Amino acid sequence: MCMNEQISKTKHLYSPEEAIGVIAAQSLSEPATQMTMRTYHFAGTAGIQVTLGLPRIIEIFDARKELATPTMEVYLTKDYQSAGKAKKVAENIKQVKLRDLVVSDVIDLTNLEIIAKLDSKMMKDLELDIEKVKKAIKLKKVKVEGEGSELRVASTTIDVKNLHKLKYKLMELHIKGIKGVSQVIVNKDRGEWVINTLGSNLKKVLKIEGVDPYRTKCNNMFEMLDVFGVEAARNTIIEQAKYTLDEQGLNVDIRYIMLLADLMTFTGEIKAIGRYGIAGEKKSILARAAFEETKKHLISASIRNDRDELSGIVENIMMNQVIPAGTGSFDLVGHIPKEPMAAAKPETSKPKKSAEKESKKVAKPKAVKAEKKVPAKKAAKAKKTAPKKTKK
Amino acid sequence: MPKHEILSDKEKKEVMAKFDVNESQLPKISISDPVMETMDASPGDIVRITRNSKTAGKAVYYRVVVK
Structure with a gap:
């Protein structure tokens, strides 16, 4: 299908x-x-x-x-195909923490203040000014002052002990760009400017001007x-x-x-392959037990009085039956004419049985073939678990 | 992103007959999927997806819309 x-x-x-x-x-x-x-x-x-x-x-x-x-691979629209413009977009993507802007910082113990000197040239490049930085500091119980390239942060309640903690918090503050994108590299790939990033946030990147929403992608x-x-x-x-x-x-x-x-992606969302995904959601108890956590599945099934329909492959290997795959998934269908049966009831019962036997005989050699096709891996697993079952 | 189209009732029946399946056996797509949000889909609809395939050129896939 x-x-x-x-x-x-x-x-x-x-x-x-x-x-x-x-x-x-x-x-x-x-x-x-x-x-x-x-x-x-x-x-x-x-x-x-x-x-x-x-x-x-x-x-x-x-x-x-x-x-x-x-990582993300950010493509740009036609209007942004130049080194300068690509760099501008990259700057808007990359996250800037206060730490990145600070040249030197001092803790003034007498006034309980943190004085930080900011790199004015870098701020200019990033199109930032002191007012924007001040706005970005949204800590509670903190007084922010700033002039030129000097930033003063005073706390209204915190004592000397906590001033160091406050400083650390301050340095980690997010000022500009997309949170989590720590590295940005602008490349020219096949005559086109592409921005590669470390760290991803697709939703935010697509909102940035100049980003091509049709081709930009991410590895998550x-x-x-x-x-x-x-x-x-x-x-x-x-x-x-x-x-x-x-x-x-x-x-x-x-x-x-x-x-x-x-x-x-069968269910419309993403499922893992292993124990917590597709293999763990198999319908058959025996198939799940054969995969991982054998006892867990067998015990919980016996508590709930579950039934195994034996419709899959693994469980049929365990039961030493024909597996429903390959030639094993076909049955013989025969049309037995009705009229002669109705005419002579006692006599026809015997031929009918023999016909059934015949059909079984035909089906069996095929089944042997199908079993041989089963890979050694699965068969080995089935062997391992089968004896356990019989003990119980 | 591949092309998504919602099938009409007639096409839906044809698809079901072609593969001999019912809705629950088809692959699913959530109604809250970003693509479905741009289309006027309701649960039970079948979406035809025309993929650009590396092996088959164009490949047609069907998904049923679920809640």
């Missing part, structure tokens, strides 16, 4: 009911094991240190909300989900995963990543 993207009409076609999920899992996890052995988990693109390698892959598929290195899929929707989030997953793998020189077919991204 809807798989036309993964199985485009080339030689990459899979047969119906082929267990593509398992193949995708193996195609991705084999290169991932290669990754662990390499130590280059960080690499700089355009001067910004970005998490790469296995840690990044884990971040993507675990659907982490907080990334180690959130949850931000993309909030701002541009599921489809954009899906594209981010694919792009980021592919980029990370390519960066390590690993060649994984993009269709497997697409499949995974489609699965992660």
